[in-house]
Amino acid sequence: MIAWLRSPLDTLPDTRRALPAGSDAPGLLAAGGELTPQRLAEAYAKGVFPWYSEGQPVLWWSPDPRMVLLTDEFRLKRSLRKTIAKFIRTPGCEVRIDHDFRRVIQACAHTPREGQDGTWIVPAMVEAYLRWHRLGAVHSVETWIDGELAGGLYGVSLGRMFFGESMFSHRTDASKIALAALVCFCREHGIGMIDCQQRTGHLASLGGRELPRPEFERRLSHALGAGEVTPWTYHVSLWRHLGLGPAAAQDPGP
Incomplete structure (x- = not known):
């Protein structure tokens, strides 16, 4: 019960x-x-x-078990690496954080998904996470192309832990670019684990794996005690964490 x-x-x-x-x-x-x-x-x-x-x-x-993406196990496939490299080189393409959170969560709620009828991101959920976003706990990572929001994701940040909630794409690979950028941001700020909640083949292909609930909670407890992340901003130099971007040649990162 x-x-x-x-x-x-x-x-x-x-x-x-x-x-x-x-x-x-x-x-x-x-x-x-x-x-x-x-x-x-x-x-x-x-x-x-x-x-x-x-x-x-x-x-x-x-x-139980819990699907997670350990940020040092993120798997960057050759095709996505090429896509991101082109994205970085192209004028008008950039990653932004928290530029238009409302549009991101609404897009996640309304973008049709194969095999799903309706959405779990109901209006009450949208308003709740908007309130929590204004208090600084919820963030969006956004892929922008020529001034248009092309894709992105949102999630919750507590301590050195990020809980991924949902993502969307209006252009091919736009959400994958946002996820890769999130991985770079997490590596920069000592966030070792992104919660993905439940297993999907897509997440597994990017390096996600399942942890037993006790192990997940142990890692979570450690992350919560490690201090809050600030500021939530993205700079092109963070791509060095995946061996990409203008700073990669000078600073290959971990």
């Missing part, structure tokens, strides 16, 4: 109480409550995230 959050004073239960593999909803931990910044901060600090559809109560999840 999952816990119901009936009051703002109710706390999320221990993640070991989440429904197990083989149940109707593996990883489901609790239901109810509101998407306030305070509740979201409590949830993410415990490795818990909201995921539900229109007409449902807020559902809180802690899957």
